[in-house]
Amino acid sequence: MALRRFVSHKAAVVSCIIIGILALFVILAPFTARYGVNQSVQAPPNSFLSPRSNAWLGTDDIGRDLYSRLIYGVRVSLLIGLASALISVTLGALVGAVAGFRGGKFDDILMRVTDLFLAFPFLVTLLVVRNVLGGLPWLKPLTGEMNSVRFIIVLFSIFGWMGVARIVRGQVLSLKEREFVEAARAVGASRRYIIARHLLPNSVGPIMVALTFSVVGAIIGESTLAFFGYGPQAGDGATSLGILVGAAKGAVQTGFWWLAVFPCLMLIIIALSINFIGDALRDATDPRLDRSV
Amino acid sequence: MLRYILRRLAWSVPTLLLVTFLVYLALRIGTDPVESYKRVNPRASRAKIQQYIDINGLDPNFVQGYIKWLKNFITGEWAPSIKGRREVWPALKDAMANTLRLGTAATVVGIFFGLIAGVLAALRPGGRRDVFINTSAFVGISIPPFISAILLQLLFAVYWQRWFGESLFPTSGVYPAGHTGFDLFLMLKFMALPTIIVAIQIIATYSRYMRSSLLDVMNSDYMRTARSKGISERRILIKHGMRNALIPVVTIAALDVGSIVGGLIITENIFAYPGMGLYFLKSFGDGDFPLLMPWMVVIVASILLFNLIADISYAWLDPRIRLE
Numbered sequence: 001m002a003l004r005r006f007v008s009h010k011a012a013v014v015s016c017i018i019i020g021i022l023a024l025f026v027i028l029a030p031f032t033a034r035y036g037v038n039q040s041v042q043a044p045p046n047s048f049l050s051p052r053s054n055a056w057l058g059t060d061d062i063g064r065d066l067y068s069r070l071i072y073g074v075r076v077s078l079l080i081g082l083a084s085a086l087i088s089v090t091l092g093a094l095v096g097a098v099a100g101f102r103g104g105k106f107d108d109i110l111m112r113v114t115d116l117f118l119a120f121p122f123l124v125t126l127l128v129v130r131n132v133l134g135g136l137p138w139l140k141p142l143t144g145e146m147n148s149v150r151f152i153i154v155l156f157s158i159f160g161w162m163g164v165a166r167i168v169r170g171q172v173l174s175l176k177e178r179e180f181v182e183a184a185r186a187v188g189a190s191r192r193y194i195i196a197r198h199l200l201p202n203s204v205g206p207i208m209v210a211l212t213f214s215v216v217g218a219i220i221g222e223s224t225l226a227f228f229g230y231g232p233q234a235g236d237g238a239t240s241l242g243i244l245v246g247a248a249k250g251a252v253q254t255g256f257w258w259l260a261v262f263p264c265l266m267l268i269i270i271a272l273s274i275n276f277i278g279d280a281l282r283d284a285t286d287p288r289l290d291r292s293v
Numbered sequence: 294m295l296r297y298i299l300r301r302l303a304w305s306v307p308t309l310l311l312v313t314f315l316v317y318l319a320l321r322i323g324t325d326p327v328e329s330y331k332r333v334n335p336r337a338s339r340a341k342i343q344q345y346i347d348i349n350g351l352d353p354n355f356v357q358g359y360i361k362w363l364k365n366f367i368t369g370e371w372a373p374s375i376k377g378r379r380e381v382w383p384a385l386k387d388a389m390a391n392t393l394r395l396g397t398a399a400t401v402v403g404i405f406f407g408l409i410a411g412v413l414a415a416l417r418p419g420g421r422r423d424v425f426i427n428t429s430a431f432v433g434i435s436i437p438p439f440i441s442a443i444l445l446q447l448l449f450a451v452y453w454q455r456w457f458g459e460s461l462f463p464t465s466g467v468y469p470a471g472h473t474g475f476d477l478f479l480m481l482k483f484m485a486l487p488t489i490i491v492a493i494q495i496i497a498t499y500s501r502y503m504r505s506s507l508l509d510v511m512n513s514d515y516m517r518t519a520r521s522k523g524i525s526e527r528r529i530l531i532k533h534g535m536r537n538a539l540i541p542v543v544t545i546a547a548l549d550v551g552s553i554v555g556g557l558i559i560t561e562n563i564f565a566y567p568g569m570g571l572y573f574l575k576s577f578g579d580g581d582f583p584l585l586m587p588w589m590v591v592i593v594a595s596i597l598l599f600n601l602i603a604d605i606s607y608a609w610l611d612p613r614i615r616l617e
Contacts, residue, residue, distance in 0.1 A: 011428075116312065119548075119596050121555035127577055128316075131323030220437050227439050228562065228574065248443050249563070253464075255451050264440045271435045279431070 002205075005284040012280030015273035022270070026075040033068035037239055041065045048256050058258035060247065066258060069239050070266055076232075077219050077241035077270075080149060084156035085214035091157065092164025093207050097195050099165065100172030107169070114162040126221065127230060130155055147233035149240075152225070156218040164210045171203040205285025212278035216271050223267055241267055298605060305597045309590075310363075316589045317359050320582060326351055326375075329580030333375050348372045349582055362586065372583040374576070384572065385587055392568035396557055399488045403495025404546065410496065411503025412535065418508060426500060433497030438556050442490050442563040449486060462486045465565035487564045491556045502545055507538040540610045547603035551596055 007013060025032045034056075040046050041055045046063030049055055057066040099107040117125060133139060133155060134146040144150040175181060176199065184194050200207075219241065225231040226242025227249065244263035251259035320326070330345050331337065337345075346352070349372045350362025365371070371381050414426040446464050454460040462485045510516065511534060519529050558570030565571065569588065576584035 119551045119600070121551050121558055121592070123555055123558050124573065124592070128319045128323055132319050135322040135325065216435075224437065224439065224559070229578075245440070245443075252443055252446050252451060255447075255455070257447060257452070260443050260447050264443055267440055268436055271437070272432060275431065275435045 002284045006280050009276075009280035009283060011276045015276040015280075018269065018273045019277070022074065023078070025071055026078060029071050029075055033065075033071045035065040035068040037069060037072045038064060039068075048254075048259075050256075051258055057262045058256070060259060066244075066262060069244060070241075070262060073239045073241045073244045073263070074266065074270070076149060076238055077222060080152055080156070080222050080240070081215040081219040084153045084160060084218040085211055087153070087157035088160030088214055089164050089207060089211045092161035092210070093168045093200060093203070095161065096165035096168030097172050097199055097203070100169035101176055101191065101195055101199060110165065111169075114166050117162055123224060123228070126155075126159065126225065127228075129159065130225070130230060133158070147231075149232050149238075152222055152232050156221055159221070160214045160217060164207070164214065167206050167210050168203055171206050172199050175199055175202055205281070208285065209278050209282045212274055212281060216274045216278070219274075220267070220271060241270075294605075294608070297608075298601075301601050301604070305601065308597060309593060312593045313363075313586075313590055314359050316593065317362065317586065318355060320585055320589075321351070321355060321358075324577070324580040324582065324585070326580065326582030329582070330375050333579070345372065349586075351582070366586070366590070371587065374584045375581045376579050381584055381587055384584070385591065388567065388569045388572040389591065391566065392554075392557055392561070392570065395484060395487055395491070395561070395566060395568060396553060398484060399491035399557075400495060400546075400553060402488060403492035404499055406492070407496040407499025408503050408539075408542070410500035412507060412530075414500060414504045415507040415511065416530075423504075427504070430497040430500045433493050434501075436493075438490050438494060438559050439563060441493060442486075442560060445486055445490065446563070484566075487560045487566055490560050491553070494556050495553065498549075499542065499546075502542050503538065506541050507534060510534050510538045513537075540607065543610060544603045544607045547599045547606060550599040554592065554595075 035041060040063035041049070041059055042063070044063065046059055047061050049059040049063070051058045055065045055067065057070065059065055060069070095110065099110045130146075133143055133151070143154045172195075181194060181198055184198055189197075222231060222240060223242040223245045226240065226246045229246070231242045231246065232238075232240055241263065245267060248260040248263050251257075326349065327342070327346060330342065334341070347361070348365060348370065350358040350360070350365060352358035352361060373379060374381055374384070410426050410430070414423045417423060449462045450460040450464040463483050464486070516529065516533055519533050520526075524532075554569070557568065558573060560566070561568045561570035562574050569591075572584070573588055575581075576588070
């Protein structure tokens with residue numbers, strides 16, 4: 001039933017195919033990329049070549065192939081998106097379920113903190129929290145250097161769980177009044193059992209939706225950070241979508257359009273596709289929500 | 294009503310104190326203000342550093358330091374900025390004025406077109422127009438503002454100049470370099486692109502809000518009653534439909550300041566527009582504590598204020614809601 005509703009959302013099906021192809025390209029990066037991340041396409045002069053046969057999407061300031069760099073960049077960005085989304089959704093679902101089920105002080109405080117966090121402008125909170133994380137020496141073993149990919153993943157995990165917790169909490173609040181939970185309680189099931197076996201499985205729909213939106217959030221977040229110069233550094237020749245989009249800023253005034261257009265388009269395609277998938281998932285898993293009316 | 298407002302205002306004082314304390318903590322840990330002072334003034338004498346610590350409340354003890362900072366903040370003894378030793382208030386005031394101008398322009402344009410699009414979509418749900426508006430809104434929300442900024446700059450400023458000899462919209466600042474005095478036309482030209490970029494996000498968001506809100510209202514009992522009384526469709530839509538559908542939208546608008554400011558920060562930075570966003574990113578990059586704290590106070594206070602406005606407007610517009 002849910003699957004049929006999902007398939008009827010045409011944009012989502014197309015998005016799935018696009019993301020699938022992208023994923024394939026990215027996983028098979030050594031074969032699909034034509035050059036290495038830091039390899040130049042030809043001997044100098046090779047910088048700022050417009051798109052041509054030996055560099056399909058043109059080259060950057062030091063003559064590297066933009067097409068290959070995009071593949072490697074999307075690889076890192078998808079990794080950041082998936083990893084931080086998985087962590088933050090797991091954390092958020094657990095906290096949200098416990099808060100919604102137990103209520104009381106814990107719930108109050110949690111919701112207050114979440115409101116506060118979400119009321120602030122996104123970039124301000126992100127930058128301040130980033131620096132606080134980097135400024136606590138005892139967190140070093142977990143987060144690594146401030147400009148590493150691991151640090152970015154930890155940052156977005158800490159950042160993302162609150163939105164998820166709020167969604168799951170709302171779901172649990174309405175679920176816990178239902179008869180089957182009451183029945184479970186009546187036969188003496190423990191709280192942990194009810195949360196793990198009844199409440200969380202019944203919230204799978206919203207959790208999946210939150211997961212897809214967290215992936216987009218983290219990918220865009222990484223790009224935003226990199227755009228303002230706070231992103232992961234291109235250590236070991238690695239790159240990310242954010243680094244490429246950040247470089248686009250400098251290419252605008254000089255008119256090297258390919259450096260601006262292709263990374264931006266890639267980010268738009270990824271964000272749109274995953275958002276469409278999330279939207280379709282929401283429609284498919286929530287029978288009350290009929291979009292056609 | 295008055296009692297409710299007064300009680301809420303009274304409550305906002307401790308909230309403001311608590312949040313600014315948290316911000317103070319975060320900035321102390323995150324930017325290490327004493328270090329950034331020494332970095333800018335490497336040869337500052339010990340007495341100078343002590344003076345800087347005193348006036349900014351940067352004691353090793355966070356609570357004592359915060360109280361000291363608060364005292365100086367309230368009595369108006371603001372420390373000058375680390376970089377360039379500028380007065381903070383004039384800079385902050387200018388930034389606020391510029392952002393208010395851009396923010397108001399973008400919000401007015403955005404809400405106006407957003408509401409129209411939402412109503413057009415809701416009139417014939419499921420129709421071709423509805424699908425078109427809905428999909429465009431979805432695309433608009435999905436594109437982060439800095440991406441649309443890059444692409445629009447490339448098109449209207451750089452390539453327009455190559456094709457037609459003159460760029461349609463300039464890409465940075467409020468006025469061209471060296472310009473003095475007030476020139477409305479020139480200012481509008483400079484504000485056009487940033488306004489459009491912030492407005493796109495607002496239009497996309499509000500068309501969706503308005504659509505779903507109006508659809509809710511259209512299916513309600515009092516609309517059926519109005520129809521059965523024989524009132525014309527047009528009158529029903531304007532007098533009964535729109536007015537009721539606007540209630541939740543107004544509330545959301547007031548609660549949404551944070552995200553609008555967020556969009557402004559990013560846009561201002563790209564267009565080198567001298568507002569709150571550029572102010573924040575610059576002073577944050579320098580770790581300039583004396584500049585950052587007042588900025589944070591302004592932001593927190595305006596978020597609290599708009600929250601209050603949201604609640605009050607909700608009760609004021611919808612007589613069914615009683616605030617006590």
